[in-house]
Amino acid sequence: MHKSNKNRKFNKNVIQPVRVKYWCEKINGIPCQDLKYAKNGDACCDVRALEDVIIPARSKVVVKTGLHIAIPENYEIQVRPRSGISFKTDLIFKNTVGTIDHGYLDAINIIFYNLDSDDSHNFSAGDRVAQIKLSPVPLVKYERVETLEELKSGRVDRGGGFGHTGLK
Numbered sequence: 001m002h003k004s005n006k007n008r009k010f011n012k013n014v015i016q017p018v019r020v021k022y023w024c025e026k027i028n029g030i031p032c033q034d035l036k037y038a039k040n041g042d043a044c045c046d047v048r049a050l051e052d053v054i055i056p057a058r059s060k061v062v063v064k065t066g067l068h069i070a071i072p073e074n075y076e077i078q079v080r081p082r083s084g085i086s087f088k089t090d091l092i093f094k095n096t097v098g099t100i101d102h103g104y105l106d107a108i109n110i111i112f113y114n115l116d117s118d119d120s121h122n123f124s125a126g127d128r129v130a131q132i133k134l135s136p137v138p139l140v141k142y143e144r145v146e147t148l149e150e151l152k153s154g155r156v157d158r159g160g161g162f163g164h165t166g167l168k
Contacts, residue, residue, distance in 0.1 A: 018072060020134060025050055025066030025107070027125045032066060035132075044080060044131035047108065049123045056120045060094055060113040063129055071102040071134070078133045079110060085129070090116040093130075108132070 024032040027050055035045045050066035071077050079098035085091055094111035110130050114121055123129055145151050 018075070018134060020072060021070040023068045027051070027066065030126075033126075035067075044133045046082070046128040047079070047110075047130045047132055049125055049127045049129045050107075051125050053123050054120050055091065055112050055114045055123075057114055057116045057118055060111055063110045063112055063123060065108045065110065065129070067108045068105055069100070069108065069132075070105065071100060073102050074137055074139070075102055076100060076135050076137050077108070078135055079108065080131050080133065082128060082131055089121055090114060091121055102137075 022035055026032065027048065032048060032050075035047075037045055047065050047067060050064040053061060053063050055061045055063075069077060077100040079093075079100065081093050081096060091112050091114055094113045098110070100108060112121075112129075
């Protein structure tokens with residue numbers, strides 16, 4: 001098990017740790033922080049900005065992380081927003097949730113969009129800007145059917161979508 005996870009407890013009857021290699025560029029000449037879970041039981045690890053960046057009002061910017069991950073076959077990395085950034089700022093991910101396939105070895109970058117019409121937002125090198133989660137990808141074999149009725153056969157169509165059940 002990687003040293004950054006030495007305090008993380010795994011129930012060996014439920015889940016086995018997956019070893020994942022990574023490399024990251026230095027942040028202002030300083031080695032980046034180890035990828036690790038902030039607390040035991042967390043689902044995601046934080047990812048940091050590689051360099052200072054300004055995201056102007058009503059603009060999108062790619063925030064570099066300098067993080068390269070060798071994602072195992074049959075897995076993906078999901079890049080997700082941090083809840084504190086989402087709550088405290090008008091920044092959003094342009095493609096939430098971001099998916100990184102196992103064959104991608106280049107640096108992970110994050111596309112932020114600043115919804116604020118007046119103010120820019122700054123990240124400093126080393127700021128935690130996102131979180132990543134390793135997730136299994138099942139092998140799926142899609143089977144085309146000839147009719148919609150065939151697709152719905154034996155299933156209950158709950159209908160609706162887009163908030164049709166209301167708020168209460």
